[in-house]
Amino acid sequence: KVDTNRDGFDIDCCKNVRITGCSVNSPWDDAIVLKASYALGSFRDTENVTISDCYVTGYDRGTMLDATWQRDEPQAPDHGYVTGRIKLGTESSGGFKNIAITNCIFERCRGLALETVDGGQLEDIVISNITMRDIVNAPFFLRLGKRMRSPEGTPVGSMKRILISNVNIFNADSRYSSIISGVPGAWIEDVTFSNIHIYHQGGYTAEDGKRIPPENEKTYPEPWMFGIIPAKGFYIRHVQGVTLDNVHFHYEQSDGRPLFVTDDAEKVVYRNITVDGEGYNN
Template sequence: MKIGDLSCRPEPIRLFLAVILCCGASGATFADEAFVDIRHFGAKPDGTTLCTEAIQRAIDSAAARGGGTVRFPPGKWRSGTIVLRSDVTLSLEEGCTLLGSGDLKDYPRHQPKIRSCADQYVNQSLILGEDLDRVAIRGRGCIDGNGKAFPGDDWPNRPFVIRLINCRDVLVEDVTLHNSAMWMQLYSVCDRVTVRGVTLFNHQKHHADGINIDGCHDVIISDCRFDCDDDGICLKSMSSRACENVTINNCHISSHCNAIKMGTHSLGGFKSIIISNCCIVSPRFSKVMLGRQRGTSGISLEIVDGGDMDRITISNIVMRGVSVPLFIRLGDKGRVVEPGTPKPPVGTLRNVICSNIVATEMSPIGCAITGLPGHLVEDVTLSNLHFSFEGGVQEARNQHPIPELPATYPECIMFGTLPAYGLWCRHVKGLRLINVRLRAASPDLRPAVVCDDVHDLDIGGLDVRISPGAESGVRLIDVNRAIIRGCQPDGSASAFLGVEGKASDRIALMGNDLRGVRRTHVQGEEVGDTAVRAIGNLMVPPNQ
């Protein structure tokens, strides 16, 4: 319906608009001028004419009137960097494509006022905004970054598609985003950002992330469909400002790397993050530029440059075919904003709850939750998880110590194939595994769960498959204060639980159905005689 067409409006609204029109020409003129058409400023929809100046004049004209909507009608509009203004909406109509210029000279460098680690990478963008209020990019049209026009992997010569810095009340809605030369979207130090209903396909370049949220507060990402070569949704903290109060829900994500990730940059940390109701699958696009065809991880939580991760909930997620469903890492890479500044201390990672996650067709690698000696991951709860792995590893890997690798780039493949086919947890305090089901599709001689230097361990209702020839279903190394209850392993082994390490103590095995194994537990000679107590477990009588 066009402006001024009142036939479908309710009577009160019709009367209100009629009063405005009767009060003088100024009201009608403002209504007309609230929409600015880029064609009126000389833009041509032929895909070859450079429309940067025309589009910028349209944006500036709308801003000069106190704000408005800049219309991109159907057609292909070629442009270099355009700069948003406060109170301006870009409206991309169906059939419209905003095409990034293939000439780097059309993207002037911009040094943000707020310094961050991103300054070391890229300072050019197709759509740019800094220090703005109430800006939006909406519509059924497409923004194509023309990434193929920027050959090579030289970071400084590959523009972002959308970059907003220190903006408030940002809305990106319903648009289609294609083919960035670098990260598709970067929102840095912004407040109240909503990205909703966005469809994104990004497989033309290395490091082709879908969206990066850097040090932003009050963010909603919902109802989006992302298919990327690199990370799908990535939260970062590249300055001292935390990512805080972020909700990610109802999204469909495919990535050759990490579907949803926090890190690796973590200077300011991540606090109060909710991830829910998402579907994660392997990309259909077969050409891999970075990562793996199947995807590296479903969800990765990483603190390696200092900073604190706190109050994270992840729930109602389904995954299929990625390498690893969950990776949690506290490390010490220690990058800084500017060269010469002090290295940040090791950060903290605590209060993480993951629940109601189903992941199938996972690789044999296994999941890792790891801190560092003296720097423990704290208070992690995994509940109602069903993880199915390929399995097939035919050695227990007990004799292969895993190095700490504190400064290594964090990713789920950093330790190689893990000592557990399901969950390997090291340097953790306050770990709860409740109603967790782990399966290996092919016989695997590794335990389902290995905990090393874990304190305050609670395992309840664990359902694991133990392959013939495996030494145990659960292996504890230097674990102090643990209770294992209500478990019912599937398969056979010499024992359900294996305990090692001089520090192992105060371990209780209670009320488990262990009729599929020969013994409740075995323990190394170095383990104290009273370190493990088995009480009220159901076993097959020896003569049966």
Template sequence: MKRRWILILCLVCCLGANAQIKGYDYNILTYGASADSLQINTQAINQAIESASQNGGGRVVIPAGTFRTGTIFLKDNVELHLSNGARLEASDNYADFPLIPPASYRSLKDAGGWTSIIYAEGAHNIRITGPGTIDGKGKGKKGRVSGVAGDCNGRPRNILFISCRNVTVSDITMLNSAIWNQHYLNCEDVLVTNTHVFNHGNGNNDGIDIDGCRRFVLSNSVIDSDDDGIVLKSTGEAPCENILIHNCVVSSFANAIKCGTESTGGFKNISITDCIVTPSRFAGQRTIKSTPTGITALSLEIVDGGVMDGVSIHNILIQGTACPLYVRLGNRGRKHIESAPTPPVGQMRNINISNITAYGTGNFCSSISGIPQQKIENIYLNNIRLVNKGGLTEGNFLTRELIEGVRHDMAKNMFPDKYWASFRDVIEDEKGYPQPTVWRNLPSYGLFMRNVEKVEVNNCSFISESPDPRTPLVAVNVNELLLNGITVGDAEKAGVILHNVPVKLVDSRLNVRVEE
């Protein structure tokens, strides 16, 4: 019933966001734009948008050709249409991208001010349509704001919409932004569909960031990104709520489909269906990230406060990523702005994951892990098939001394041939960056569960392509555990290790070992 309600809400969103903008066409050539490679067309494009807006709305047309530009400010009731063969190309001069001060809606990511090729704040009924291309030309572009690191340092996005309503982005190709490719912050009633993203030119090259938005549909899109692919965030106080991600193909050298890391506003009623996660076709080329097959396929994370309640993930095919599933409740407790109070420990509950097939994956084990003072509640796994590579050598253990001082968040120095001997060796790291690279190869190869109130695993199989000396399943500090219809690669070994699991119903085919 809940999933049906989400779909109804999202269909309403689609109908609202996809309403036709009425008015005349405004060709940018009329306003002095030129495909001359030396001309910057920012003024001409913005004048066409202003004319359309002042006349009640209309369609601003980018004709065939390559048009270099700085920041374009999209306004109410205006559609920016990129014709067949049209290409909006970012200027190489940062002077053409004015640093926009933080908006009235504050976010962790506005520390250095905003810049973008296409920008709108507080606009309603806006559209970007194709079949043309936006090229951010972001390769090698550096930050603009001294003292601000990472994804807050003023590099231009391709698209940035803040606090906008009734938004459609469809049928376009987006290439190589200097940072995140497209960022929707505190927006409502958004439809992004039939898009193609290739984003490998720089660091922090996410494919799409849906950040504190309500009633958002992403569908029928192909995303290939150096950093995270499809990302739900809440970098401010607004939640990500009533979100549908459907029928997408995602490739990422980091995390393909992810909620987090930022979680201040939380996540509610999230539906992710009928998607494929597969390695990038460009994995052989030099990239910023060091994990060409990807770190995770599916990541759900609450680490900066907030509540995750009501997530449904269904019909996902996964090929080749290091870790198929990563569910993490931690306590990094990062503020979204300096003046905000430190967020309390967050909550995760009511997560349903079903019909997942993963093959050719690495040896990072899938995991569901809370912290001792805050457990994950009510998580259900059904009809899941995970096949990892295996091939580890028995007794080739990781040690604390081996990894001490080694940075883990960029997936370097992972010691892929080693694994932890016992669940007791796996640190909590509740303040650390949430990613399976923190733990590297866990003492299980199928599923690691720790600090969970209730978890049900039904009709699931955990198999290794090559022999794997680790235990298939480990459950630690799980109040209520149901394992039913479980298939593992080697039934003679311990199928599941249990520690502090007071209520349990375990498949009789599993060899159970209880460790005190």
């Protein structure tokens, strides 16, 4: 058990790592975070990592250990509500390869984040059997960016071959929906979501659906970098090859935004999509 105001586990430039059976409460920072920084003076991947049977949360510090589960402190230092999630990035000069995350629970925290913004290759990722509850930002946030905290001349990285399946998300904040976003000239590729239920709070309007999010190519990656998202389900930009199969959306309040918004997106496939039990027609 880890109960802290910093990252619970930082795994940086490591290979052949197993994290199993851990409970991590970290309201101000990430619970379990993989990094691939340039701190050792060379490009090194974090690879061959499994994370399984873990519980990550953002309750007030110390209240997981004493089992009071308090919610009096709503903000992390970045003012983005509590953190407490599993994340790949942001330090990403090296890459992330052969990562498997399974049988984990997120509660009162941010959603799953996969980020490569410093030139690293993030590829061959499998995530399955996840349940999330009381999620304070995007349930899924996939970001390929150009922050480039790496030696000058480092090329932009890549994100590809990602499978996410068997996920149930209840009471997710609807401001940012779910986001899959590369940058102009650098696309996220070959991502599949399957067997997903997302229960959103809803409450946004058709006018919100007209927004055009800024690119913010070099900004620190968090969902709020784009403002309120114009889609109520998924915002998909600068991608080649995204499949959503058997994905179901539920809304506590009505939401006037379109379910999906795509921009500079090729080979996007929707199969068996429903909204509050009704079939969705693209």
